[in-house]
Amino acid sequence: MLRERLLEFALPAAALILALFFWEFVVWYEAVPPYVLPAPSLILKTLYIDWWTLYGSLLVTLRITFEALLTAILGGVALAMLFAQSRVVERAFFPFAVVMQVTPIVSIAPLLLVYLSTGTAVLVCAFLVAFFPILSNTALGLASADHNLIDLFDLYRASHWQQLLWLRLPSALPYFLGGLRIGGGLALIGAIVAEIAAGSAGQGAGLAYRIVESGFRLNIPRMFAALLLISVAGILIFLFFTALSHLLLRRWHDSARRKEA
Amino acid sequence: MSATVEKQAASGPPSSGASLSGDALVSLRGVSKVFANRVTALAGLNLDVREGEFLSLLGPSGCGKSTVLRLIARLTNPTDGAIEWRGGRPEIGFVFQEPTLMPWATVFSNVFLPLRFRGVSRGEAKGRVEEALERVGLSKFVNAYPRELSGGMKMRVSIARALVLRPPLLLMDEPFAALDEITRIKLNDDLVQLKVALGATIIFVTHSVYESVYLSTRIVVMAPRPGRVVANIPVEAPLPRDEEFRLSAPYAEKCRETSIALHGAMEGMSLA
Numbered sequence: 151m152l153r154e155r156l157l158e159f160a161l162p163a164a165a166l167i168l169a170l171f172f173w174e175f176v177v178w179y180e181a182v183p184p185y186v187l188p189a190p191s192l193i194l195k196t197l198y199i200d201w202w203t204l205y206g207s208l209l210v211t212l213r214i215t216f217e218a219l220l221t222a223i224l225g226g227v228a229l230a231m232l233f234a235q236s237r238v239v240e241r242a243f244f245p246f247a248v249v250m251q252v253t254p255i256v257s258i259a260p261l262l263l264v265y266l267s268t269g270t271a272v273l274v275c276a277f278l279v280a281f282f283p284i285l286s287n288t289a290l291g292l293a294s295a296d297h298n299l300i301d302l303f304d305l306y307r308a309s310h311w312q313q314l315l316w317l318r319l320p321s322a323l324p325y326f327l328g329g330l331r332i333g334g335g336l337a338l339i340g341a342i343v344a345e346i347a348a349g350s351a352g353q354g355a356g357l358a359y360r361i362v363e364s365g366f367r368l369n370i371p372r373m374f375a376a377l378l379l380i381s382v383a384g385i386l387i388f389l390f391f392t393a394l395s396h397l398l399l400r401r402w403h404d405s406a407r408r409k410e411a
Numbered sequence: 412m413s414a415t416v417e418k419q420a421a422s423g424p425p426s427s428g429a430s431l432s433g434d435a436l437v438s439l440r441g442v443s444k445v446f447a448n449r450v451t452a453l454a455g456l457n458l459d460v461r462e463g464e465f466l467s468l469l470g471p472s473g474c475g476k477s478t479v480l481r482l483i484a485r486l487t488n489p490t491d492g493a494i495e496w497r498g499g500r501p502e503i504g505f506v507f508q509e510p511t512l513m514p515w516a517t518v519f520s521n522v523f524l525p526l527r528f529r530g531v532s533r534g535e536a537k538g539r540v541e542e543a544l545e546r547v548g549l550s551k552f553v554n555a556y557p558r559e560l561s562g563g564m565k566m567r568v569s570i571a572r573a574l575v576l577r578p579p580l581l582l583m584d585e586p587f588a589a590l591d592e593i594t595r596i597k598l599n600d601d602l603v604q605l606k607v608a609l610g611a612t613i614i615f616v617t618h619s620v621y622e623s624v625y626l627s628t629r630i631v632v633m634a635p636r637p638g639r640v641v642a643n644i645p646v647e648a649p650l651p652r653d654e655e656f657r658l659s660a661p662y663a664e665k666c667r668e669t670s671i672a673l674h675g676a677m678e679g680m681s682l683a
Contacts, residue, residue, distance in 0.1 A: 298509055299511055299513065301486050301505075302505065302524075305485075305503065305505050307528070320516075401556050402514045402516075402556050403515075404558070
């Protein structure tokens with residue numbers, strides 16, 4: 151058991167370290183110039199030297215991501231609950247949500263930049279991509295409550311609100327958390343895409359701008375360092391919501407059930 | 412004696428209590444049910460449920476026996492006819508074919524649910540929830556989650572939930588159909604004990620001849636297309652019953668009689 155778990159982590163870690171050494175070796179052996187492909191050691195060094203610039207940008211990007219995600223959660227859950235109360239509302243508004251989802255965010259970003267201030271436009275872009283998975287998953291969850299349990303609530307003459315609070319919302323929780331895991335990653339992607347489209351410099355520059363800027367200056371090591379930070383941020387967001395999901399569902403939901411030997 | 416009439420056919424004045432037969436708790440008078448897809452589940456059904464009896468509704472699929480329960484529980488309304496209660500509609504407990512538990516809630520919270528609807532606080536409910544769980548032999552599992560329980564235990568929790576408001580009428584819709592034979596025999600035995608201890612009226616839907624004979628004081632055999640009553644078989648053996656009854660000659664004879672009635676109900680049905 152312990153050995154299996156050790157292998158689960160050790161194997162990918164070993165593969166990663168091996169790949170990094172191979173990368174380092176190729177760069178050294180072929181004498182690849184850093185503006186083409188920097189060695190991992192140089193990327194880490196750049197991360198250390200440029201830390202305060204990059205860290206500031208990371209905070210900007212993360213703030214946008216979480217603000218967008220929070221708005222998407224509030225909006226998505228509220229709209230899903232409205233859909234659950236009335237089929238008419240769902241029929242009327244769901245197509246709008248679909249249109250918002252299928253239109254690539256890169257193509258809306260320039261328009262939003264015309265209408266809104268840069269900061270707001272970036273936030274709206276990140277919100278738009280995170281919103282749909284949360285809305286559609288929550289709506290699906292609210293609609294998939296056990297029909298026998300609905301009968302039971304009807305038998306005891308439960309009110310609409312009691313049914314929503316004690317039956318539909320708990321039924322929707324696993325679906326909502328699934329939406330959150332997708333939405334969390336998408337909010338980060340939305341923020342990055344919008345930042346690149348906006349290309350805003352100065353104080354409020356996010357990580358995406360650092361990448362664009364490094365490209366212009368042919369500062370490829372810094373570009374890689376910024377990329378690394380984005381990846382790490384994405385992984386941490388994913389891990390956070392996976393852990394949250396596990397914590398909330400482990401007692402009762404099948405998705406969180408440990409496989410028995 | 413007063414009668415509440417839930418739905419009256421357009422013609423005629425509301426019937427008085429006199430139309431109810433002597434000790435009927437609830438009477439279905441000419442009840443028809445046609446679904447939206449135009450399938451006639453029941454056609455002019457007349458059925459008296461007597462106070463304190465264990466009534467089994469036995470019949471092949473599609474004979475409308477589950478619909479009878481849903482009508483009595485007011486989960487659906489009759490297309491025609493009336494459902495009359497003596498002394499008003501009582502509190503009703505309902506046990507579904509599946510355990511129908513909330514997977515996110517502990518055994519305690521699941522059994523507590525009906526009390527919660529009645530505005531009872533968790534603290535006040537503690538004693539009654541524990542009592543209901545004790546009746547089904549699950550006192551030790553108050554804090555367990557449904558997925559930690561076996562199929563039979565889940566069904567027991569479901570029964571405890573139906574009992575927690577101490578309803579004078581308990582409706583059970585093929586509650587043991589999905590369980591294995593051994594578990595089913597054990598639960599049948601326990602249900603007989605429960606029936607004697609509670610004295611509640613029970614209407615039990617099943618398509619098992621043996622189960623209906625073992626449990627019931629009366630069996631109503633129903634036929635499909637359209638759903639109607641074709642036989643009325645009293646089972647005289649006194650409650651409680653045990654393994655001895657299951658091995659006795661009267662039991663075998665009753666099973667034979669009931670099987671013949673059931674075969675009659677299936678006459679003309681195409682082989683499915």
